[in-house]
Amino acid sequence: MTENSVGFIGLGVMGEPICRNMLTKSGAPFQVLDLAEAPMARLAEAGAQRAESVAALAATVDVLFLSLPGGAEVEAVITGPGGIAAHAREGLTVVDLSTAPVALTRQMAERLAALDVDYADAPVARTRQAAIDGTLSIMVGASDAVFARVRPLLDHAASDVTHCGPVGCGQVTKILNNMVLFETVVALSEALALGRSAGMDPGLLFDTLSKGSADSFALRNHGLKSMVPQAFPEGAFSTNYALKDLSYALELARDAGIVAHGAETARHRLERARDAGYGANYFPALSMVHDARPGGDGD
Incomplete structure (x- = not known):
């Protein structure tokens, strides 16, 4: 495993520009994964590596970002076959940029905490242009320690990063x-x-x-x-x-x-x-x- 390595799952309308800003500004090694080939190809040109699977990311990276359509997709990626819960290494930090139900968010955090995996919910606000410009507002639910750990990466994608309280409060x-x-x-x-x-x-x-x-x-x-x-x-x-x-x-x-x-x-x-x-x-x-x-x- 590469120290301070980052994974990013979900390269859609918001996910791709968020990932691009983090990738190009942080200098950290990134692996990316999406159902579509085109955004992975574009980010590969910017220096990212294509990941083989959710399982491979969960087993190798330090911080794993999710940018998915909603709660159902978040739950599937975390708890489904080949998902994060089944393959996460101890010490992994999962950061969910999606908008998902509060109760589900807290359930996912508890599920992963039992595996020694930290969790932050960090949904984003503002427009796609703000995502491109790196001027999003990101609302974070996490412990103080996890917030301090992930904020430097979030700062590359946002002009406002707010610690709203414990897990779920970002949502x-x-x-x-x-x-x-x-x-x-x-x-x-x-x-x-x-x-x-x-x-x-x-x-x-x-x-x-x-x-x-x-x-x-x-x-x-x-x-x-x-x-x-x-x-x-x-x-x-x-x-x-x-x-x-x-x-x-x-x-x-x-x-x-x-x-x-x-x-x-x-x-x-x-x-x-x-x-x-x-x-x-x-x-x-x-x-x-x-x-x-x-x-x-x-x-």
């Missing part, structure tokens, strides 16, 4: 971040629809709102850049992914015995967008569907 913060974002986009979509119906130019409306107390990151990015021009590409953070993340927030609400009315409304709007054919599109596409009062014009 709590990211899930609630996304919940608030989705609810804000719903509010923006209502303002957009009402403004249009009243004869207001959409771009001028949102630009003016950005100069007042309605200003937000969501307005300036999701609103002005996506909702006003009605640009909802595939390959961005999709409606289906938004529904997955929102389900984690609603799971937290159920566990806490709290009715999250705003989150329920956001789920309804996202489901409407999915059912209208926008499931694979950038999630602000929810602005394309609206509920109508009886006798109204509908969608």
Whole structure:
């Protein structure tokens, strides 16, 4: 085993640029693994080695990053046949950059702790461009010692790295971040629809709102850049992914015995967008569907 070696599993929309920044800035030896060949080839050109398998990574590297679509994939990579739990060497540190349920995160950490494997949940926020630029916000749940160990690598991918508390707290913060974002986009979509119906130019409306107390990151990015021009590409953070993340927030609400009315409304709007054919599109596409009062014009 090479000292301070790093493995990275999951080279998708966010994973590839995160890995590239860590690889090129840290100088550490990297092994990468993905179901697709193209991102592995691109990172190999930057100096990474292709890993043979999850098992091989778990048995050889010091720090193993996961950047996967969601909790189901994280659980499969950790506990499935040929997974991390079956092959991890003592002293390995697993860092999950994915967004996953809080309860599952803590279960995975306990499972690996029994094998003398440390765990940190470190979900990321902001856009793909931020991932490319190395200016993500990363929210970390880990012990003080594990946070200190992994922070230097995380710093290469982010402008803000926050220790949110013990394992699971990174996920709590990211899930609630996304919940608030989705609810804000719903509010923006209502303002957009009402403004249009009243004869207001959409771009001028949102630009003016950005100069007042309605200003937000969501307005300036999701609103002005996506909702006003009605640009909802595939390959961005999709409606289906938004529904997955929102389900984690609603799971937290159920566990806490709290009715999250705003989150329920956001789920309804996202489901409407999915059912209208926008499931694979950038999630602000929810602005394309609206509920109508009886006798109204509908969608």
